[in-house]
Amino acid sequence: MSQAEVRKGRYKMGRLEKKNTLIAYSFLAPNFIGFAVFTLIPVICAVALSLFEWGGGDISRLKFVGLDNYATIFAAKKVAEKGIGYFFGRADLGIALKNTAFYTVVTVPLTIVCALALAMLLNKIRGAVFFRTVFFFPYVSSMVAICVCWSFMLMRNGPVNQFIMALGIDFNKGWTADSTMAIWSIILVSVWRNMGYYMVLYLAALQGIPRELTEAATVDGANKWQQFLHVTLPQLKPTTFFVSVMMVISCFKIYDVVAIMTEGGPGRATKMLVTYIYDEAFVKNRYGQASAISMVLLVIVLAITIIQFSSEKKFSND
Amino acid sequence: METSVHGREIRKDNPVLRRILRVIIWILLIALAVFTLIPFFWMISSSLKLDREVFAFPMRWIPETYHWENYSLIWERVPLLTYFKNTAFIAVMVTLLQTLTSSFAAYAFAKLNFRGRDVLFLCYIGTIAVPWQAYMLPQFIMMRSMGLYDTLWAMVVLQAFSAFGVFLMRQFYRSIPTELCEAARLDGLSEYGIWARIMLPLSKAAIATLVIFTFVNTWNDYMGPMIYLTRDMNKTIQVGLRRFIQQYSSDYHLIMAASLCSLVPVSVVFLCLQRYFIEGIATSGLKG
Numbered sequence: 001m002s003q004a005e006v007r008k009g010r011y012k013m014g015r016l017e018k019k020n021t022l023i024a025y026s027f028l029a030p031n032f033i034g035f036a037v038f039t040l041i042p043v044i045c046a047v048a049l050s051l052f053e054w055g056g057g058d059i060s061r062l063k064f065v066g067l068d069n070y071a072t073i074f075a076a077k078k079v080a081e082k083g084i085g086y087f088f089g090r091a092d093l094g095i096a097l098k099n100t101a102f103y104t105v106v107t108v109p110l111t112i113v114c115a116l117a118l119a120m121l122l123n124k125i126r127g128a129v130f131f132r133t134v135f136f137f138p139y140v141s142s143m144v145a146i147c148v149c150w151s152f153m154l155m156r157n158g159p160v161n162q163f164i165m166a167l168g169i170d171f172n173k174g175w176t177a178d179s180t181m182a183i184w185s186i187i188l189v190s191v192w193r194n195m196g197y198y199m200v201l202y203l204a205a206l207q208g209i210p211r212e213l214t215e216a217a218t219v220d221g222a223n224k225w226q227q228f229l230h231v232t233l234p235q236l237k238p239t240t241f242f243v244s245v246m247m248v249i250s251c252f253k254i255y256d257v258v259a260i261m262t263e264g265g266p267g268r269a270t271k272m273l274v275t276y277i278y279d280e281a282f283v284k285n286r287y288g289q290a291s292a293i294s295m296v297l298l299v300i301v302l303a304i305t306i307i308q309f310s311s312e313k314k315f316s317n318d
Numbered sequence: 319m320e321t322s323v324h325g326r327e328i329r330k331d332n333p334v335l336r337r338i339l340r341v342i343i344w345i346l347l348i349a350l351a352v353f354t355l356i357p358f359f360w361m362i363s364s365s366l367k368l369d370r371e372v373f374a375f376p377m378r379w380i381p382e383t384y385h386w387e388n389y390s391l392i393w394e395r396v397p398l399l400t401y402f403k404n405t406a407f408i409a410v411m412v413t414l415l416q417t418l419t420s421s422f423a424a425y426a427f428a429k430l431n432f433r434g435r436d437v438l439f440l441c442y443i444g445t446i447a448v449p450w451q452a453y454m455l456p457q458f459i460m461m462r463s464m465g466l467y468d469t470l471w472a473m474v475v476l477q478a479f480s481a482f483g484v485f486l487m488r489q490f491y492r493s494i495p496t497e498l499c500e501a502a503r504l505d506g507l508s509e510y511g512i513w514a515r516i517m518l519p520l521s522k523a524a525i526a527t528l529v530i531f532t533f534v535n536t537w538n539d540y541m542g543p544m545i546y547l548t549r550d551m552n553k554t555i556q557v558g559l560r561r562f563i564q565q566y567s568s569d570y571h572l573i574m575a576a577s578l579c580s581l582v583p584v585s586v587v588f589l590c591l592q593r594y595f596i597e598g599i600a601t602s603g604l605k606g
Contacts, residue, residue, distance in 0.1 A: 021433055023509050027426035028438070031419035034479030039445050042457035046448075049456045059463045118350065121343055133592055134351045140588045140595075141358075142538045144559045145577035149357045152364070152570060157373045159360060192354070197599065204600035253449050256540045260560065274451050274541075281455055282545060291455050298452035305447050 046298070050291035069292035093293060095268050096276040103183060103272065104251035107190050108244055114195040115243070116236070119202035120228070132203070136196035147260035150189045151176050179269040182262050186270060189257050198243050205239035206232070245308040249301050273297050365389070365575035372570040388575045395566065398576065400551060401558035404470055406583075408554060409536040411474045416532050417525055420483030425513045427484065428491035429499050439488075442481040451541075458545060472546045473554070477536055483528055486598075490524035491517060527598030530591045537584045555580045 050070070053063045071077070075091040088094040118135055122128045138146060153160050154175035164171045175185040209232065217227045255274040258264060264271040264279070273293065281290035359379065364372045365388055367381045392398060426432070427439055457476070466472040494517065502512045518525075543554040553561065559580050563573050588595060 020430065024426045024430040024432035024435070027430065027509070027513070028423045031423035031479050031484060032438070034415075034419065034475060035442070035445075035481065035484075038457065038461075038475055038479060039453075039481065040441060042453040042460060043445055043448050045456035045460075046453040049459070054459065059459065121347055121350075125340070125343060125347075127344075127347075131347050131351055132596065133589070135354055136592070136596060137358075137585075137588075138354060140534050140538070140584055141581050142556060142559075142584060143540050144556045144563075145361070145580050146357060148559075148563055148573060148577055149361045152372070152574075153357060153360055155373065157375060159377050162375065162377055192357075196354075200596050200599050249449070253451055255451070259540070259544070277451060277455075278541075278545075281458075287455055287459065294452045294455060297449060301449050301452070302447065 046291065047295065050288065050295045052291075053286075053288040055285045055287070065288065069289045072289055073292050073296075092268070092271065092276060093296065096271045096273050096293075097296075099183065099268075099270060100252055100254070100272045103187060103190075103254065104248055107187050107251055108247045110187070111191050111194050111198060111247060112240065112243060114191060115198035116202050116240075118195060118199040119206055120232075122199070122203060123206045132196075132200070135199055138193045139197045143256040144260055146193065147189060147257055150185070150192075151261045154185050154188075176262050177266055179266050182266060182270045186254075186257050186261060189261065190251075190254070193257075194247070198247070201239060201243055202236065205236055209235045241308075241311070245304060249304055252297060252300055252304075361574050361578055364571055365578050367571050369569055369571045372574075385571070388571050389579075392562075392572050392576045392579070395572065396558065396562045396576065397550065398555075398558070398579065401553055401555040402583075404547075404552060405537060405554040405556075408470055408473045409533050412477045412536045413529055413532045415474065415478035416480065416483045417528055419479060420528070421487045421518065421521065421525065422513065423484050424487030424491050425509075425517055427488045428494075429496060429512075429517075430509070442484055446481050446485060454545070461546070467546060468548050468552055470547075470552060473536075473539075473542055476542060476546075477532075477539070483532070486528055486531075487521070487524060490521055494520055523594060523597075526591060526594040530587060530595045531598065533587055534584055534595075 051064060051066060053065045053069070054061060073091075073093045075087055075093070078091070079087050086094075088098055122131055122135075152158060155161070156172055156174040156177075158174075160175070161172055173181060175181040213231050213235065214227055217231045222230065253274055254272050255278065258270050258272050258275050259278070262270045264275045273296070277290045277293045277297070280286045280293060363379055363381060366384045366386065368385060371378075371381065427435065461467060461472055461476075466475070498516055499512050502516055507515065538556065539554070540556045540560075543557045544560075547553050547557060550558075550561070559576055562576055566572060
């Protein structure tokens, strides 16, 4: 083979490769252009915006302020004066973080217990499809409708309080208007709405447990509870880990329920990270500061994601 | 020896025990199902009452007289029909664009070799990890300067090109054997032909999952329309309903009737396609 022919061959390969790449790009283009403009660029700009100040109006009004936004949201001056207690006790961000963390810490285990219990009950029973649909239904029904329904039901003279009174407990406060109960009403609605979703994940995982394992336990004389504790639960570990990570992330992003049921109140009792972002940006027109808060959210979510990735191996191997 | 005795014992009294256990589980499940559905029962019952009856003591689950006129009243009080139309427009456009473009792009990611594939795919995956609330502000500023603020198209373009769709479809396409594509290539089918004639028909289940995911999510989306849609003529059912609630805050019966109406379309879609939805979640484990 002469050198010219080899070169020609190479040239041909190059052209073919080029053609293939072009075809591939033509497949990607419709989605990628939209994705780049509306997602990728904003993601890249997100950090930058937190260093600017913008009160609406023209884009040219963006003003570089460095780390000022962060100093404001972390209440740097006051914290330096009065200590870290001020941040968690008084500063908006501290309170939003505290509320969000409390909500997460309560909601995640509660939802997991409910979802797992439902899945265990539904596993290998007739009529499972019907019940599965019922338990899943709250998850697809629209937020505004179910939140307003719940907030009516939780009113001072609503059906929930009537039920509680019928049990002989003296309780006649409106849940969403009471500063200690408000966050619990949000937790209640969240657990009720999401348990069906995670139940589906658990059901899938339960079906993946090899039958021999439970049978062997039965032969060894283990009762149902022991079986659950020593066979089923360890087998579900990867799912539980995955579910909790997903749920923690979605808990930190909570907005809808709060916005519809309590609007962050009463006072700041249910102020969450995202409701805080919304208020700063779209009510008070402080976009730079709101961006700085959303960076706090980003750091939290990314940290959780990184923890997930680094421990995924450990959990899926046993 | 002992274990086998145990085994026999267990097997012997199993039928009776099992039946009792099954009955208990059934009773428990029915009780839990009723608990889960109570808010919906209450919504229906309240929507057929008069406003002063809603919080009457003791409460009645079945209204004394059925006030069906509540359901005609709400259409006069609020432009519900406009809200419905807007939401349907956004949901249908997003679903269409999303399914089409993401299955197209997913084909390239799953079955074609080209330079920069892994980097591009990493971009997609990376943004899934970034919460929307973290970049919604730059996005908002950008959309405003593009003149898309307070238009329905803002909601469409915002959601139509999500990385989630591409990821879901790519995972599915990867499970289709590459030999199929190669055989088709030898038969002279172009890449577009392979996508249209082989990949699309084979991925019906994945597409159904994506369609219902996208539809339910756009229909129920609250924060997006809340930020972008301000004029009444542009509102979706969710934010429109919210406005109605704030305006007529003590017309409990009407609010419940309107809320119930907002649930109908998505419930119908869900009940028809629920198999795909639930199985899609179980296999992908991803939240839309």
